[in-house]
Amino acid sequence: MTIAASTSAPPSAVPVQQQVADLAAAHIGSWQKGYLEDRPHAVGALARLRRGAGREAGETPDLWSLIDTDPLHTAAAGARPLGEQELVRAENALHAALTLWAFHQQSRGVPMHRRHTRERPAGLGAAVRRLMPADGVDEPVRKRLVRAGTAPDLVTLTQRLRDLVALLRRDDVPLDYALLADQLYLWQWPDGPAAVRRRWGRSFHEQRRPRPASDGPANGGTALASDENTTPDTDKDAS
Numbered sequence: 001m002t003i004a005a006s007t008s009a010p011p012s013a014v015p016v017q018q019q020v021a022d023l024a025a026a027h028i029g030s031w032q033k034g035y036l037e038d039r040p041h042a043v044g045a046l047a048r049l050r051r052g053a054g055r056e057a058g059e060t061p062d063l064w065s066l067i068d069t070d071p072l073h074t075a076a077a078g079a080r081p082l083g084e085q086e087l088v089r090a091e092n093a094l095h096a097a098l099t100l101w102a103f104h105q106q107s108r109g110v111p112m113h114r115r116h117t118r119e120r121p122a123g124l125g126a127a128v129r130r131l132m133p134a135d136g137v138d139e140p141v142r143k144r145l146v147r148a149g150t151a152p153d154l155v156t157l158t159q160r161l162r163d164l165v166a167l168l169r170r171d172d173v174p175l176d177y178a179l180l181a182d183q184l185y186l187w188q189w190p191d192g193p194a195a196v197r198r199r200w201g202r203s204f205h206e207q208r209r210p211r212p213a214s215d216g217p218a219n220g221g222t223a224l225a226s227d228e229n230t231t232p233d234t235d236k237d238a239s
Contacts, residue, residue, distance in 0.1 A: 015079075016082060016086050017186055019071065020072075020181045020185045021179060021181050021182040023069070023072065024098060024177055024181035025177075027094075028101050028178070030042075031045050032111055036111065046102045046106065048066055049101075050102040050103050052095065053100055053103040054159040054162045055099075055155070056092075056155055057096075060095075060099075063099075067095060072090050089189070092154055096158045098177070098181075099158075100165050100180070101177040103162060103165055103169070104168060104175065108169065108172065112172075113175065114174035115178065116176040122176040122179070123176055123179055123199070123200070124164070124183075124200050125145070125199070125200040125201060125202065125204030125205070125206075128141060128142070128145045128164060128204060129204050129205075131167055144163055144167075145204065148160040148161050148163075149196070149197040150197075151193075154188060158184075
């Protein structure tokens, strides 16, 4: 479920984002390795997760025992416990990222979760750019990214992301789901959607890697939003 937004994100919002990203990476790393090695427990976990893609976390009780959120409820030494809104939003983001990854990984023999680096961008904008033809912009695909960025709530956002993930899955384009979890947590705070849209927009335009077949074009395409390239980037924001 989603709790109504407060007036501003708490001072600990950035550390919570990192906790969510790290937990997503830990879960997916284990399941992905097991799935690619055809281990029954991982294959079964992926099947269960896939059924939750595009749905609220509370709608899928079967996943409550599968997605371990205990680390979010355990404060590190010297740190305060997370507040209720932080916990709910962290759990929402984790659920969305893990279930989308499971949908992406289904029937694929190579890893669909890959960590982002500047040398090998794997954020959402860069991944969508890799769906574009080498000599231009696929406008219907670009509009899907824009539509995702303008979703009115998290459930709608995950449903629209599922449509994009279906295209990434079709072309075996990987995505950094830890970074996506981070961004989905941020998205739920006031001013979060605009910040996430800017990150996706910069990532889309900064995907410059030449590719022989499926990477994006060498130069930027149509803008996603008017302010998406106005803020200095960081390594994390580059996705």
